[in-house]
Amino acid sequence: MGPKSIILLVACACLVGGCVYILYDFNGGSLDLSDREVVLVVTDSMDGDVRGYAVDSFPADTLIMVQHIPDHEKRFLRVGEVITYHTEGGVLVCHRIFGMDGTTLYVRGDNGTAVDKVQFEQVSGRVVGASPVLGKIVSFSESNYLPLLGVAAVAFCALLALALYPSGKRECEVD
Numbered sequence: 001m002g003p004k005s006i007i008l009l010v011a012c013a014c015l016v017g018g019c020v021y022i023l024y025d026f027n028g029g030s031l032d033l034s035d036r037e038v039v040l041v042v043t044d045s046m047d048g049d050v051r052g053y054a055v056d057s058f059p060a061d062t063l064i065m066v067q068h069i070p071d072h073e074k075r076f077l078r079v080g081e082v083i084t085y086h087t088e089g090g091v092l093v094c095h096r097i098f099g100m101d102g103t104t105l106y107v108r109g110d111n112g113t114a115v116d117k118v119q120f121e122q123v124s125g126r127v128v129g130a131s132p133v134l135g136k137i138v139s140f141s142e143s144n145y146l147p148l149l150g151v152a153a154v155a156f157c158a159l160l161a162l163a164l165y166p167s168g169k170r171e172c173e174v175d
Contacts, residue, residue, distance in 0.1 A: 038065055047060060064082075086122055
């Protein structure tokens with residue numbers, strides 16, 4: 001195995017390892033994706049100055065990881081958690097719990113003052129991770145997918161060419 005092959009192998013291992021770490025961190029410290037959903041937040045309702053919780057405030061165009069919550073576990077939700085819920089019109093909303101009363105949650109965005117009353121049956125999940133950087137990449141790629149696809153194809157072909165056709169002189173002896 002030549003030096004280029006070793007470099008390519010190490011680069012691929014670093015890329016895969018980095019992706020696994022990003023997924024682990026983004027998923028709230030877990031690699032279990034069985035009850036998860038990734039959502040792009042498109043408004044700035046959570047762009048406040050709230051810190052010190054498992055999920056702090058985040059700006060528009062943030063990618064969030066949502067853990068679905070079964071009905072029997074919704075009573076364990078706590079003040080400070082960020083949840084997703086469906087409005088009466090079916091819109092998915094992401095806000096922070098700041099009060100509870102029986103089966104009613106009082107929620108609002110970190111950037112707002114309007115209070116929503118949410119019943120447990122409206123809650124779809126809790127936010128376990130947020131990444132503004134990944135969100136910006138997704139937002140950018142949605143509007144620029146053709147150039148990005150071209151760059152990705154060229155990069156893939158270049159890596160494949162390096163792996164299959166290493167440069168440099170090679171000599172072999174024939175008996």
